[in-house]
Amino acid sequence: MLGVPAVTIRSWEARYDIAPPTRSPGRHRRYSSEDIARLRRMQRLIAAGTPAADAARLSAMAPDQSDPPPELPAAEQVAALLADLESFRIDEAGAKLDGCLRQRGLQPAWEDVVAPALRRLQDRFQDSADCIDLETLLADEAARAVDRYTGGRLLGETADSPVLLACCPGERHWLPLKVLQGVLLERGTPAVLLAPDLPLDAVLRAARRASPRAVVLWSLTPRPAQAILRRRLIARGEQTVAAGPGWSPKVGPLTHLDDAVHLLSRL
Template identity: 45%
Template sequence: MGSRASAIDGTARAATVLPVGKVSELLGIPAVTLRTWEARYGLGPSGRTSGSHRRYTSADIKRLRRVQQLIARGVSAGDAARLSLGGDATTGHPAHRTQRLLEAAESLAVTELTDTLVECFLNWGAVETWTTLVSPAFRTLETRFGRTGDCTDIELVLAAAVTTSAERYLQLRKLSADKDRPILLVHSPAERHTLPLVVLRTALLERSRPVVVVGPDANERAVLQAIARTDPTTVVLWATIRRPGQLKLRNRVRETGSPFLLAGPGWPAAAAPIESLVAALEALTTPRHSTKF
């Protein structure tokens, strides 16, 4: 595989235009498949010789390689083609990637925004997408809101796009884990910041951990019923700020005897809540952690 990639890179540098047969040989893709991809998805050659014969350019070859990589991760050819035609969002300096993401959100380019995020999930996984792209984007918006207060709509569009793209990513990779006792992710009463649990669920499914999310509209009774019904390995109680009923819910969860973790800035510091995605994953996927507070 490494020698093939080296050959492709070397040939692409040496020649800016290549015929279909040569591209087929370099990439290991049958010529008939290349022609099918061109007809169905628009992944054809963009260069021309002096005699007006169409040829694949270095950029075309790079795009086809991305399609191959996405298909190898379980993405359908159609989705891989569409994502590859959207431009490579996973290259360049992190600050530039974040800026491109924010520009798409501000212009309400929802399709571009979602496709960019799906590709980042596919290339990096949930943890890196969150820590190097999404979280910095939200921090930028928080700073802007403190100065001008004019970006609530952008935050909502971005949050919705992250939620949609995470679900699409899970579907594309066919990631699910419904068997065995799950980890139960629970929002505290009236909690509206649901995105952290969306990303945590995605990261857990990447690790083949069964997980169930109890939505923010669930009342105390619904949460306790979910615990009784699923017998979870761990209950995660998420809160961004302190709200009425939060401590009561924690106490009721404790009474069930289920191991639980507190997560988010809405819990007292004395309770040592989990404060990052990486810390949550470590606590939930290693057997040595203490889960009762």
């Protein structure tokens, strides 16, 4: 109903005393329409950058008194998101990501907030190598937020062949592909995302079963098997699209989300 994980709501209840006053005989929480409205107000406030403790206090006020401030500029959203991760306020980081996706949409949220936050952490890692945990946390939380955002946009029944999105063998960084899938689904283009780091033969079998309009092979860093996989797909007549900085410029890989969406939605 709210698009907020139950563990996050329980955390808010424990920390900020916002649990509903009534429970069923089986001790299940009973939320009134006002309880739900308050949680929605708190959710909007956190998404706009309000600290969770302040959002809990403000959400108890009348709706017109707790309206969230204007959407924060992207740079401030990046800073607030990274501050939550630095302090391991994971539930608040997830709520900020959810709000960012709702307010901006998937592609702008990725380009303006999530990708810049990841680049900040990558730059920091180059300098001090002390933030791999934060980069992993951000990638995991962003992936979960994308799943929540695209949950209502399932592939469904369609006569159209899907785009098949696959990481190259050995590649585990699949967040860009998850974002690409979400944007394609938003725009009505069916897309199927395979799990990361599948063996070469598994990707080939999936392509045979799916009969895709195109196979996108994502690579963040060069891998020995990726060129072999690409050649075998092309030899079978599959429309094969290389994507990511792990490919040689000679194959003309897609390196920008907008270019990938433009190409794949028109195949």
